[in-house]
Amino acid sequence: MKKIGLIGAGKMGISHLSILGAHPDVDVVGVADTSTIVTDVLKRHTSFDVYSDYVQLISEKKPDAVFVSVPTKYHEPIVEHLLDRHINVFVEKPFSLNAINGKKLVQDTKQKKIYNQVGYHNKFIGTFMEAKRIVDSGSLGTLQYFTGNMNGPVVTKRKEQTWRSKPEEGGGCLMDYAAHLIDLINHIIAPITSVHGADLLSFYSESVEDAVSCILETQNGIHGNINVNWSDETFRKMSTSLTILGSKGKMTVDSTELKVYFREANAFGNYSKGWNVKHINELSPHVDFYLRGEEYSLQIDHFIKVLEGKLPNNINTFETALQTDLVIQQIKNHKTY
């Protein structure tokens, strides 16, 4: 049984808390949030110990690990506080707003041998997991090009400001949406190292971008582009898709479907020559408790197994999340709006 604390019970935090609350190997030792609306609800209707100050939670409960799901600008001081006390950390994405500070946190985890994970949950979606296996097998041949799309209906008219509309706090389509797609490309294809061009466009938001369009290149020389827009109401919810072309085939994958075309027979597993279509119900691992999507439970299961020493700490580490932050920084440097 691992003693887990949680800091920040907002939209992602409350989802993590529910999954942790149902997890058989987890004892939730405390929850901290600065909002009295949130702490009132938790105090009155749950059995969790609730704190308004995370420092007090940490010093009183001495958790094995802490989930940090606060606005991005608070990640660095809170994570630093935890690492100083040798506490393992799961932090929401994006990892850091400042690559220099991010690098220091990565070095700290390595020196102190602290387990760490970042909430890029797409890597735990069955279709994207299969896409990674196909790319890693080499069955698409030499990779030639990729194109990624991400759309959703977050900001579809001018409205009240929140932290998501402030660039200095980690708001904007680039940090909130595109970070997922960049991280997924880094994971499935190869880390992106060059940004050859980027457009950041604002339609409704005053101080952040609502859409991002970039030309990218990975460390092994594969070129591609991404188009991301969080102001597109034709999408009911966040939707992410990636197409990869290779010398021996082509694959298009999203969170529900994987479509792959192989030019030759026996290219990969039980897939045949020509088009193959698989759906999430065939590809997703089962979970013990489900909320919003298997991936949210699977990423937490993975982190708990890392804490228990049952799995290596090699998915969504601070180090891979920092690579994503560095790409975001390069894209910002191309800012044109």
Next chain:
Amino acid sequence: MNRILFGDNQFFGVNHVSDEKARQQSMRFKDDFSILNTINYAITEGCNTFMCTTHDRMLNIANLIRNDSEKYDDFDIYPCLPYAHKYANAVTELGIMGTIKQYVPGNFIGSLFKGGYALVSKDHVKMMELMIDAELKMFRGLSTPVIFLQNVITDLLLGLGMKDLLKAFDDYIRKKYGAEPGYITMNMPKLVDVLASQGIHRPIVCSSINHEGFRMSGGIDLYEKTLKSGRVRAIGDKMIE
């Protein structure tokens, strides 16, 4: 309860195994009459119950049904609330307070101006009741014998251990609407146990039931055991071939 319930996912661009198909369907059903015609077709086939989300577009469909009340005399609607994406997007955009301001109905905002905010904001059950009323307003005058709590909320409350709020939902649906509360969940065996602990026995529960074990959390064996126990009035969803 009818043996077959007609659902609404295809009308509103929801498909659990294909986003692409979902988008095609949302184009096909963009017109309210295309939805109503399909409902009418289901009725002629003997399917008299429509289980639907409290999606904004249901307001028009409910109006069309209300305006032709004789034709829909035997027709039941099983509302499923809330339409969660509406709130999730609002929290992202407006924050928690902004969402409460936008969606909790007039009397709440009234009490805000009267300085009663602190009181109301601490009475979470009352706030939930106001939101249930707001979500169900569109079905006023129609037959809604079963009212469901959507899985994202059922399962959120389940994981957080907010058993008292599940019980409060149950009580309010029975008392205010004279209807049977129902629960949609991806964690059926666990939910049945927790509801029983609150004195809610043989609940109406809609959950995935399929040979693959897809979204049957806890596993097929536990589902079979719970179904055979007779402790649940089960509705099967996601019966994928």
